[in-house]
Amino acid sequence: MPELPEVETTRRGLAPHLLGRRVTAVVLRRSALRWPIPAPIRDELPGQTVTAVDRRAKYLLLQAQTGSALLHLGMSGSLRVLPAATPAGTHDHVDLVLDSGCVLRFHDPRRFGCLLWQPAGSVHPLLADLGPEPLADGFDGDHLWRCSRGRSAPVKAFVMDQAVVVGIGNIYAAEALFRAGIHPLRAAGKVSRARYQQFAAAAREVLATAIDHGGTTLRDFTAPDGAPGYFVRDLAVYGRVGEPCRTCGTRLRGRLLAGRATVWCPHCQR
DNA sequence: CGTATTCCCTGCACGC
DNA sequence: TGCGTGCAGGGAATAC
Numbered sequence: 001m002p003e004l005p006e007v008e009t010t011r012r013g014l015a016p017h018l019l020g021r022r023v024t025a026v027v028l029r030r031s032a033l034r035w036p037i038p039a040p041i042r043d044e045l046p047g048q049t050v051t052a053v054d055r056r057a058k059y060l061l062l063q064a065q066t067g068s069a070l071l072h073l074g075m076s077g078s079l080r081v082l083p084a085a086t087p088a089g090t091h092d093h094v095d096l097v098l099d100s101g102c103v104l105r106f107h108d109p110r111r112f113g114c115l116l117w118q119p120a121g122s123v124h125p126l127l128a129d130l131g132p133e134p135l136a137d138g139f140d141g142d143h144l145w146r147c148s149r150g151r152s153a154p155v156k157a158f159v160m161d162q163a164v165v166v167g168i169g170n171i172y173a174a175e176a177l178f179r180a181g182i183h184p185l186r187a188a189g190k191v192s193r194a195r196y197q198q199f200a201a202a203a204r205e206v207l208a209t210a211i212d213h214g215g216t217t218l219r220d221f222t223a224p225d226g227a228p229g230y231f232v233r234d235l236a237v238y239g240r241v242g243e244p245c246r247t248c249g250t251r252l253r254g255r256l257l258a259g260r261a262t263v264w265c266p267h268c269q270r
Numbered sequence: 271c272g273t274a275t276t277c278c279c280t281g282c283a284c285g286c
Numbered sequence: 287t288g289c290g291t292g293c294a295g296g297g298a299a300t301a302c
Contacts, residue, residue, distance in 0.1 A: 002296085034278075034298090058296075075295050076280075091280085110279045112296060126298095153273060162297080170295065219281085219294085258274070260295070 002073035004134070004167025005210035006221050006229060007058045010079055013224035015053040017081040017102060018062065022049045027095040027103075029088065033111045034074060037094070040117040045069060045096075057130050057166035062096075067119040069096075070126070074112025076220040080105045109220065131165045134203050139165055141197030148188040148196070157258045158188035159199070168203060170260045171216055174238045176203040183269040184262050209234065237263040 002010075023045050028037060048064035055061070060079075062069040071079070084103050088095070094106040094115055106115065118124040132139040147164050148155075158164060160173050168176065177184050179202035182195055191199075215221060215229030218239070222228055236246055241254035245265040254263045 034296095072296080074279090074297090108279095109281070110295090112279065151272075157273085160296090259276085261293085 002058060002075070002077060002221060003169035003172050003216075004058060004207055005172070005213075005231065006215035007055055007060060007073060007167075008211050009215040009223050009229060010073070011053055011055045011060055014060070014079060014081065014104065017100070017224065018050040018053050018098070018104065020049065020051075022047065022099040023064070023096050024099050025095075025097040027097065028093075029095075030093040030111075033093060033108060034072075034114045035116065037115050038117045040067060040119075041069060041115060044117070056127055057133070057162060058169075059127065061118070065120070067117055067122075070114075070116040070118050070124055071106070072114045072126075074108060074110060074114070076110040077106065077108035077113035078220060078222050079224055080107065080222070080226060081224045129163055131161075131163050134165050134167055134200075134207055139200065139204075141193065141195075141200040144196040144200060145191075145193040148191060151188040153188055154185050154257055155182060155188045155191050156184035156260075156262060159203070160260075165203075167207065170262075171235070171238045172203070172206055172210065174263055175206045175236060178237045178265060178269060179206060181269055184257065184264050186270075237265065239263070 025046050026042050028042060031037060044066055045064060050062050050064060052063040058072060060071040081102050082105055084097060084101050091109045092105055092107050096104040116124060148158055151158055156173050156177060159168055176199060180199040182191060182199060210216060210231040213229060213231040214223055214227060216231040217228035237252055240252050241263050243252055245252055245268060248267045250265055250267040252263055253266050
């Protein structure tokens, strides 16, 4: 599902098609995804040129002159660049028509995604309280250790909190915790500084490798050229409940944690 | 403030 | 074959 690597894969795929292109029209086949699509997307964006395609956390920002289009893929969203004449299918909610003869098409069956507008010079409230980027300077084990003191929530929920560190969702939390040898149910405040340093390194490695492999495709995700992500073959624990641990052979355990499927190796993770 | 729970939505895998 | 049920999950909203 779209976590940081899938959003970054999308960003990299979109950039060459969008940079320097003018949005000639916006086609809204649905007025709201998770939230109503604000008027400036329809009224202000057409005629403007895309000057940058950025990512912050799991959000994509298409920078234009008077503001930025802010996109979130939610659970099932994907963006494709297609020839303008390509007929729209079910759940193809929005097209940004480009002066290149292509359209940027937003497809999202479950409609947990969003398309919002951020006026130039302002920061959208959704972006205001986000934690550091895990692949940038400013994120390390000490940051996690300091944030976690006194927190009794399970460490898995803690590292998925976007105010603590961004971009880590259910899949990559499970994978990074496995690589760091940390049990997902352990209280965040009881995890040592050294363990958080291991986790930070593991998270960087998992995210970077997943980006190299074009993300993880379980069902819906595709890159803008339609390609699936191949990191699914590298998953050590996610989706493997009851199967043997690839390190020690122990049967992987699973349970629901804060509404999320959680998987771990009872031997390798403490 | 922190934590746990609910809800939004559709498609698909199940079991009967 | 078809129908009901449960699950998938990002993250805001809500309750405590």
